[in-house]
Amino acid sequence: MSALSRRRFLKISGAAVGAAAAGTAALRAAGTLPSTGLSAEKGIRTVPTFCDICFWKCGAIATVRDGALWKIEGNPLDPLSNGRLCPRGTGGVGAHYDPDRLRTPLLRKRSRGQEEWVEVTWDEAFEYIAQKMQSIKQRYGPEAVALFSHGIGGNFLKHLLKAYGSPNIAAPSFAQCRGPRDAGFRLTFGEDVSSPERTDIRNARCLVLIGNHLGENMHNTQVQEFADAIGNGASLIVVDPRYSIAAGKASHYLPIKPGTDIALLLAWMHVIVTERLYDRDYVAQHGFGFEQFAASLAPFTPAWAYPETGIEPEVIERTAREMAAHKPATLVHPGRHVTWYGDDAQRSRAIALLNALLGSWGRKGGFYTPVSMDLPPYPYPEYPPSVRGKVDNPGQKYPFAHETITTGIREATLTGQPYPIMGWWVYATNLLHALPNEAETIKAIQNLDLLVVVDVIPSEIAGWADVVLPESVYLERHDDLNVEWFREPFIALRQPVVASPHDQKPNWWIARKMAGHLGLSAYFPWNDIEEYFRYRLKAGGYDYEALKKNGILRGPHQPVYYEEGLAPTFPTPSGKIEFFSPQLQKAGFDPVPVYHRPPAGPPGYYRLLFGRAPVHSFSRTHSNRILSDAMSENEIWVHTQTAQQNGLTNGQYVRLKNQDGVVSNRIRVRVTERIRPECVYMVHGFGHTSRMLKHAFGKGASDAQMVTRYATDPLMGGTAMNVNFVTFAPAEA
Amino acid sequence: MARYGMVIDTARCVGCMDCVVACKTENGIPEGYDRDWIAYDTTGAFPTLHMEIRSERCNHCEDPPCVYCCPCGASHIHERGGVVLVHHDKCSGCKACIAACPYDARFIHPEGYADKCTFCIHRVEQGLEPACVAVCPTHCMHFGDLDDPNSTVSRLLASREQHTLLPEAGTKPQIWYLK
Ligand code: SF4
Numbered sequence: 001m002s003a004l005s006r007r008r009f010l011k012i013s014g015a016a017v018g019a020a021a022a023g024t025a026a027l028r029a030a031g032t033l034p035s036t037g038l039s040a041e042k043g044i045r046t047v048p049t050f051c052d053i054c055f056w057k058c059g060a061i062a063t064v065r066d067g068a069l070w071k072i073e074g075n076p077l078d079p080l081s082n083g084r085l086c087p088r089g090t091g092g093v094g095a096h097y098d099p100d101r102l103r104t105p106l107l108r109k110r111s112r113g114q115e116e117w118v119e120v121t122w123d124e125a126f127e128y129i130a131q132k133m134q135s136i137k138q139r140y141g142p143e144a145v146a147l148f149s150h151g152i153g154g155n156f157l158k159h160l161l162k163a164y165g166s167p168n169i170a171a172p173s174f175a176q177c178r179g180p181r182d183a184g185f186r187l188t189f190g191e192d193v194s195s196p197e198r199t200d201i202r203n204a205r206c207l208v209l210i211g212n213h214l215g216e217n218m219h220n221t222q223v224q225e226f227a228d229a230i231g232n233g234a235s236l237i238v239v240d241p242r243y244s245i246a247a248g249k250a251s252h253y254l255p256i257k258p259g260t261d262i263a264l265l266l267a268w269m270h271v272i273v274t275e276r277l278y279d280r281d282y283v284a285q286h287g288f289g290f291e292q293f294a295a296s297l298a299p300f301t302p303a304w305a306y307p308e309t310g311i312e313p314e315v316i317e318r319t320a321r322e323m324a325a326h327k328p329a330t331l332v333h334p335g336r337h338v339t340w341y342g343d344d345a346q347r348s349r350a351i352a353l354l355n356a357l358l359g360s361w362g363r364k365g366g367f368y369t370p371v372s373m374d375l376p377p378y379p380y381p382e383y384p385p386s387v388r389g390k391v392d393n394p395g396q397k398y399p400f401a402h403e404t405i406t407t408g409i410r411e412a413t414l415t416g417q418p419y420p421i422m423g424w425w426v427y428a429t430n431l432l433h434a435l436p437n438e439a440e441t442i443k444a445i446q447n448l449d450l451l452v453v454v455d456v457i458p459s460e461i462a463g464w465a466d467v468v469l470p471e472s473v474y475l476e477r478h479d480d481l482n483v484e485w486f487r488e489p490f491i492a493l494r495q496p497v498v499a500s501p502h503d504q505k506p507n508w509w510i511a512r513k514m515a516g517h518l519g520l521s522a523y524f525p526w527n528d529i530e531e532y533f534r535y536r537l538k539a540g541g542y543d544y545e546a547l548k549k550n551g552i553l554r555g556p557h558q559p560v561y562y563e564e565g566l567a568p569t570f571p572t573p574s575g576k577i578e579f580f581s582p583q584l585q586k587a588g589f590d591p592v593p594v595y596h597r598p599p600a601g602p603p604g605y606y607r608l609l610f611g612r613a614p615v616h617s618f619s620r621t622h623s624n625r626i627l628s629d630a631m632s633e634n635e636i637w638v639h640t641q642t643a644q645q646n647g648l649t650n651g652q653y654v655r656l657k658n659q660d661g662v663v664s665n666r667i668r669v670r671v672t673e674r675i676r677p678e679c680v681y682m683v684h685g686f687g688h689t690s691r692m693l694k695h696a697f698g699k700g701a702s703d704a705q706m707v708t709r710y711a712t713d714p715l716m717g718g719t720a721m722n723v724n725f726v727t728f729a730p731a732e733a
Numbered sequence: 734m735a736r737y738g739m740v741i742d743t744a745r746c747v748g749c750m751d752c753v754v755a756c757k758t759e760n761g762i763p764e765g766y767d768r769d770w771i772a773y774d775t776t777g778a779f780p781t782l783h784m785e786i787r788s789e790r791c792n793h794c795e796d797p798p799c800v801y802c803c804p805c806g807a808s809h810i811h812e813r814g815g816v817v818l819v820h821h822d823k824c825s826g827c828k829a830c831i832a833a834c835p836y837d838a839r840f841i842h843p844e845g846y847a848d849k850c851t852f853c854i855h856r857v858e859q860g861l862e863p864a865c866v867a868v869c870p871t872h873c874m875h876f877g878d879l880d881d882p883n884s885t886v887s888r889l890l891a892s893r894e895q896h897t898l899l900p901e902a903g904t905k906p907q908i909w910y911l912k
Contacts, residue, residue, distance in 0.1 A: 071758040073868070084870045087751040093758050215747030220870055227745040227871030245747050248775075248784035255780035614749035626757055629764050630750050639779065673779045 047497040048075050048551025050482060052474030053088040053095065054617045055151050055173070056196060057482050058220050059552050060085055060092075062475060062497040069096050069475060069498045077552050079221075079488040080196065086218040087615045087630065094626035095456065095473045096498060100694050102458055102470030103502035112445060115463045115691050122505065122513065125467050130517035132450040132466075133164065136422045142166050143388050145423035145450070146409045152494075153471070154427040155480040156511035157454065159380070161425065163515065163523035167386045168421065170404035172434040175718050181338045183400045183716040184348025187581055189361055190571035193334050194370060196486055200561075201225035201333075203365040206235040206326035208319075210261055210351065212335040215245040218614045219336070235326060237319050239264065241609065242637065242681050243674035252319050258607050258679050258722065259341045259598030260309040265350040266595055267305035268320045270297045272357050277324035279359030286568060287356065289580025289591075296580075296592045308597065327358040329365025337611075341598050342711025342720040345400065349581075350593040356577045362568050368560040370485040373553070376539040378532055381522050394418040398717035399587045405717040407435060413444040423450035427507070428471070430459035433619040433685060433702060436710035436719045454510060457623055458692030470504045472496075477506035478529045481536065489555035493533070493547050508532075589715060601725030602659055606642065607679040608724045610703040619685035619704075622696035633700035634686040635670035639677040643669065646728050653731035656680075658706045658724055665689075666731040667701035680726065735878040737814030737852055738907035739866070740886045740895075741788055745873035748773065748786040752865035752874065759853065759864035766840055768850040769865055785910070788865065788874060790850040791838035792898065792906030793817045799830035799839065807847065814878070815907070816854050821846040835902040852876070879907070 045064045050057045051072070059078020063070045072092050076083035085092075105125035106117035120128075136144050142165025149158060150171050158169050173179075173195075182192040193199070201207060202225035214226045230236065230249055238250035239261065247253045256264060272278050273294045283290055302313035309316075323330045332354050338344050352361075360366025392408025393401050394417065413421040424445070432438050445451055445464050453465040456473045471477070475497045482492040512524040526532040530544075537544040547553050559566040572578050585591040601607055615621075615630040622628055636656065638648060648654065650671040656664040665687045675681055686700030711720040748771045756768050769790035776783050797817045800808045807824035810817055819830075824846035831839045831847065842848040853863035857876075861867065866874040877884035882891075890909055897906040 071755075084868055085751070086870055087749050087754045090751055090758060090868055091754040215749065218749055218870075223747060223749070224870050224872075227747070227873065231742075231745055231872075243779065243782050243784070245784075245786070248782070248786070249744065253780060253782075614747070614751075615754070625764055626754060629757070629767075630753055672775075673777065673782060674775065675779070677779075 047495060048549075049475070049494050049497060050078070050492045050551065051081075051085060051089040051092060052151065052153065052479070052494070053092050053621065054219070056080060056219050056221070057152065057484070057492065058085055058089055059492055060089060061551070064498060069093055072475075075551050077550055077554065078492065079486060079490060079554070080484070081220055082224060084220070084224065086220045086223065088218060088617050088621060088627060089220070091615065091621075091624060091626040091630070092475065094624035095621075096475050096501075098457065098623050098625065100458065100623040100692065100696070101456060101473070101502070101504070102462070102468060103504065104470060105503070106468040108466045112451070112466070113442070113464045117468070122503070125469060126514055126517040129450065129452055129467055129514065133423060133518060136449055137165070140420050140422050141388065142384070143168060143386055143391060143419065144421055145425065146170070146391070146413075146421050147425040147427065148172070148406060148409070148429055148431060149427040150429035152482060153474070153479050153507050156508045157425060157427050159523065160511040160515055160520070162383045163520045164518060165384045165386060167390045168392065168404065168409055170392065170406040170409055172406050172429055172431070174403040175401075175405045175407055175716075176339055176434055176436070177337050179339070179401070179403065179716050180344035180713050180718045181334045181336070181348040183345040183402065184350075185334060185352045186402065187345075187400060187583060188349055188352035188356060188572075188578055193367075194485060196221060196484070197334070197336065198367050198370050199331055199333055200365055200368045200487075201331060202228045203329060204229050204234050204331040205329040205365055206237065206323055206331070208237045208239070208323060208330070208332040209246050210239045210333070210335060211340070212333050213240070213244040213246055213611050216614055217336070217612045235322055237322065241676045241679050252315070252322070254311050254315060254319065255676060257308070257310045257676070258609065260595075262343065262347050262350055262593055262595040263300070263305045263308040264311060264316065265347070265354055266297060266300035266593065267302045267309075267316045268323070269350070269354055269357060270300045271302060271317050271320035272324055272354075273297055275321070275324075277321065278357040279327055282328070282359035283357065286570060286577045288572070288574040288576035288578050289582075293353070293579035293592050300595075308595070323354075323358060326365075328360045328363040330358045330360055331355075331366050332358070332360070339713070339718045339720045340722040342713055342723065343596060344718055344720055345713050345715040346590065346593045353579060353593070356579065361577070362562045362566070364561045364563050368487050369566055370487065371489045371558045371560060372485045373483055373489045373491050373555045374540060375481065375483045375491060375536055375542075378526075378536055380525075388419055391419060391421060393717060398713070398715065401716040406431075407719050408717060410435065410441060410444045413447055414440065422448060424448055424452070426451070426453045426455075426461050426465075428455055430461050430619045432460035432464075433704040436704070436707045436721050438704060439708070454507065456504070457620065458690050459619065460688065460690045463690045463692065469510055470502070471510070472500040472504040472506050476500040476504065478508065478533075479506075480508075481533060487560050489558065491542065491547065491553045493551055495548065495551075584715075598723075605659060605725035605727045607722065608656070608658070608703065608706055608726045609679050609681045609722055610684045611681065613683040616683070616685055619688065622686060622688060622699065623693050625695065628695060633668065634683040635668045636701070637670050637672050637675050637681040639675050640671055640673055642677045642680070643671040648728060655729040655731055656701060656706055656726040657729045658708060658726045660708045662705060662708055663729055664701040664705055665698060734880065735814045736880045736907070737793065737816055737857070737876065738879040738886055738909070740875045740889045740909045740911060742873040742875075742889070742911045743785050743787055744911065745871040746786045746788060747871055749870065751868050751870055752788045755864040755868035756850070759856075760851075763843055766842070766848070768848070785912075787910055789836070789898070790865075790908070791817060791834075792836055792904065792908045793850075793852060795905035795907060796903060798833040798835070798904060802829045802833045804829060811854060813854065813858070814852070816852045818851055818854065819847050819849065821848075835899050835904065
């Protein structure tokens with residue numbers, strides 16, 4: 001068995017043999033070498049920093065051997081990594097050596113999207129951008145330039161845009177990802193789940209995962225704590241239409257019909273309320289509107305939920321009792337990427353309410369209260385006030401959107417309403433893979449006077465840019481300080497380990513230079529980012545040299561649970577946990593969650609679900625030779641019976657065709673028992689079409705391309721994407 | 734004398750491949766090759782399934798057929814811990830060891846010699862754990878002296894249900910998987 005899977009793997013990856021990257025040659029181990037901490041060894045140098053392959057920002061120590069980057073390990077002083085990185089962080093070495101990296105500023109030569117460029121100097125690029133931005137400001141006002149940004153690296157560009165006068169700054173992490181979750185929890189407890197999630201997985205006695213594929217989704221601390229919970233014998237309840245890695249560890253696996261989670265949640269709460277299994281003291285003390293909420297649950301028996309969810313009533317009852325038996329150390333995990341069906345904020349609210357019944361919010365084994373270090377901001381001049389306000393949510397159409405909606409900015413760019421958007425800056429987010437319906441994004445781009453993309457690799461969105469600015473990878477640059485909200489307070493530093501190989505520059509340098517060209521130098525009074533660090537650390541009473549040396553400064557432990565004496569506070573209008581929500585009622589929404597059956601797809605089509613692989617981040621890592629060697633293409637998971645009905649065999653290539661006739665790149669079929677027959681699944685981020693991304697081009701298919709439809713969450717404007725259906729077309733088409 | 738082995742807790746393992754990636758960077762394994770890999774054993778029919786995930790590599794067998802069959806004296810048992818190693822300079826690349834290994838643990842390195850897991854002996858000699866063990870975010874892997882009854886590996890073997898791979902091959906593998 002093992003031998004077979006290995007041969008298969010070698011065969012698949014065999015295509016890459018012989019094309020050894022420049023990096024791997026430099027990486028060859030010459031003999032016996034030490035790990036971190038033994039930097040006295042000749043030719044060896046270590047630098048503490050933090051990872052940027054995803055936004056988790058794990059503390060890392062990079063080792064340089066004979067001047068070349070060798071390896072990256074976890075920083076044992078860092079409470080996010082606890083000295084161990086995830087596979088992507090370990091493979092971050094490949095980001096530095098990636099031969100497909102952007103090398104020099106590029107100016108578009110022909111029409112947008114043709115990917116034909118003229119190499120220019122930084123000054124030429126800045127001058128071009130500055131002229132466009134000044135003319136947009138004159139004709140349309142400064143708000144007409146928007147910024148899409150992902151990760152801590154965007155901080156100085158955000159500062160630049162605000163100094164220029166635009167409030168239109170958004171990240172797909174809200175409306176395309178965790179936004180509904182945070183809206184649902186805010187409405188209930190008055191606070192977000194935040195990031196890193198305030199989930200106390202390691203102390204949970206019962207962990208409930210709803211469509212959350214921890215272990216495939218590698219947010220490091222969560223996965224470490226997940227393994228600890230399993231090791232400690234915690235009960236694990238996994239709800240997923242796919243037999244995920246987590247499902248393989250579950251004490252109870254509930255193979256739910258896609259899109260019916262609210263029905264299950266209502267039935268669980270029905271059992272817990274009718275059997276009076278909830279935390280009665282907690283609810284009595286902190287709850288608001290419990291009676292109305294409890295009464296609303298009456299019809300939602302496990303027998304009612306059975307035909308909706310496909311989960312037997314006994315299983316619903318048994319798992320509800322299991323959760324109650326371990327309260328308050330039962331954590332019903334709120335997930336992260338939760339833009340699924342369009343009622344996601346209400347589903348998240350149902351999850352929040354279930355946690356409230358179990359008394360887990362604020363408690364050990366449930367949700368801790370994050371803490372942070374006190375670090376004063378840099379004293380910049382005040383930003384110019386925005387006369388027109390943000391463009392993304394006119395008339396507060398989505399009353400519970402507490403962050404900017406990316407797709408709202410896109411909509412304004414398309415329609416010119418409530419006012420025109422004429423320029424986009426895009427930092428480190430591949431909008432063509434992140435936003436639903438790429439045709440809409442491309443149409444919006446055609447309305448722009450300026451599209452600037454700042455990134456390390458030539459992503460699809462870079463292909464549509466007027467100007468591409470090549471950024472140094474995280475191992476070659478400083479970034480803003482990470483003053484994290486977490487279970488332990490700390491400040492972390494990202495600092496350069498090695499030099500950039502070409503003409504790439506750090507984002508702070510880009511933002512500062514750009515400000516010079518826009519006459520905004522007053523907003524960047526420091527000459528060098530270390531001057532900025534020194535100022536802030538000194539103002540906070542900390543030692544920058546110590547931070548540089550260790551990569552991290554930790555503060556004393558502070559109470560994070562009610563059990564540790566922390567006073568419960570719920571910043572909702574009632575000051576309590578809102579079981580019944582007057583806020584929602586007033587805004588014309590269901591004050592308690594209501595289940596709506598998800599519309600079915602056309603006959604012969606299968607619901608498309610997508611998720612993560614542990615060795616890739618978004619669509620950003622597929623040209624990283626180390627990570628692509630671990631997984632070079634995605635597969636479409638098809639249940640055995642579905643495969644038979646469609647005449648598909650394991651390993652063959654097909655194309656997917658969605659309900660709107662859009663056909664995907666070719667993708668390999670994985671025939672498996674690990675999924676319900678009415679849906680198919682693929683890993684997100686593959687199927688690159690950017691020709692500059694040579695190594696990743698054409699490998700696997702892009703789920704984003706199939707997501708031509710989306711359902712907008714009426715509460716907060718999130719774009720739900722599990723509403724698309726696909727069928728199979730021949731690979732040769 | 735120490736006898737090195739690994740004990741891997743499949744209940745904790747999520748198959749994330751961090752062990753594979755860490756081996757790659759630590760040992761400079763060229764693109765397209767791996768000294769360790771992940772195996773998934775899935776049995777049953779949806780939704781009543783069982784899955785075991787294993788991080789696999791050379792088993793550093795006590796009775797290693799790859800060593801016995803090597804015509805060049807390149808494959809050998811290291812004096813320290815019974816680790817099975819290859820002298821790269823002595824290896825002719827004849828592939829006899831590759832055919833003999835029941836675990837498909839070996840490959841011919843592009844430079845022409847047989848290559849495979851070394852238990853990161855260069856690290857172990859400095860008191861460090863193998864790279865795959867040290868990196869694992871789930872702490873599912875343990876490395877140590879099987880002859881020492883107080884080592885973590887010995888204590889885990891004494892307390893948990895376990896199995897080795899292809900015991901019927903008679904090679905006496907030194908890697909155990911906990912259920
Ligand atoms: S979770 Fe992984 S990729 Fe993300 S910051 Fe941590 S090590 Fe890097």
